[in-house]
Amino acid sequence: MPDFLTAYSIQNWLESCPQGYLEQTQYGHAAGESEASIVLDSPKLRDQAIQSTVQLVVGERCALAASSGLINAAPDEGSKRFLATQTLDEARHVEVFTQRLLDLGVRKTELEPLIKEHANPHLVAFAEVLLEKIDKGDFVAGVVGQNIVLEGMAFTVFEMLYATNVEMNPKFAHTLSGTIADERRHVGFGENRIGSLIKEHPEKKAEIERMQKEMSFHMLATFADSFRESAPAIMEAQGILRGTNGTQAGASESRWQGRSLSTLAPEEMESLLADSVLKEFKIRLTRIGLDYQTPVAP
């Protein structure tokens, strides 16, 4: 077993995660924290929060199915143990984002129909591309799809959501900060494990690159749908952040990637997010010896 895999121990995960940054949290945030009143009091912002949280639940359910499915396909004990910890991380993400839907006022009996109704079809297709590889027991393609493409996307999306919510909705920002910390380990495993495995399986490169191109297309289409549908709510939230409607005057500026999220138009935010994720894909794939494939524009 390569010696770096010894770091992927349950003990290390326990000390870093449940006994570290998740200590004394409830559903990922501090006890007693609640959703910001500006979200709960505005039908437009509440609906947008529900819509976007449904996509997070769908994405995390895919990650849960993928990471648990990869355990039996893993070629070594260190990877199996790491993927066991990742499986619990992903199950926790499903739980905390599902709890957020309840906190936003969704009834338990409405949860599954709501998720089914609002799940973006392109996000579902994105998950299907990945889970097909995992069903075939293809560990190398599965880890690239899960820990580099899916987790790379989640890492960047969570960072942008964190920047958007850190002033406006601290409870959700705190939930996101724990998931971002988890994603660091997941992308690290993806790069480090595949960086060595891809050299042993150069014949798999073309197939994996096709998978990345297809997943990237569905990701971009999901972003396009989400920002188009959320545009009115985004503009209302920006108005609040800028203090122009008097609800939260003086709120400080939310910045991400050097840009002010309080002033960007929804289509500019979509473009910034898409560019950031694709740039990250390209850098990460190049580092592990794969050629990034530009997706077809949706």
Next chain:
Amino acid sequence: MNDPLKQLSEDTPRQRFVLAETGFNEVPKKYRKFYRRWQGSGDTLALNEVLCPVCRVVIRSSREIRPGDRVYCMPCMSRLVVIRSATGHLEARVAY
């Protein structure tokens, strides 16, 4: 002819740094002072710091970091080698 940069790197003793807690809580307690969160485009790295390219956490050392040093990013468990980029800045490259 002696390379003045080489001379400097070999002869100049490395600066030492006292590491304080930074609020970083994503690794076991005894290692937390060796990391901090990257604050984005307005952030700058000190002489004892290098950015992990995998997870974008700043890795800190109690001594000045120089090209050729090997560092470990515990939050994402990546092993890294420090190099000097074309722009003259220190960068970490992943060692697979």
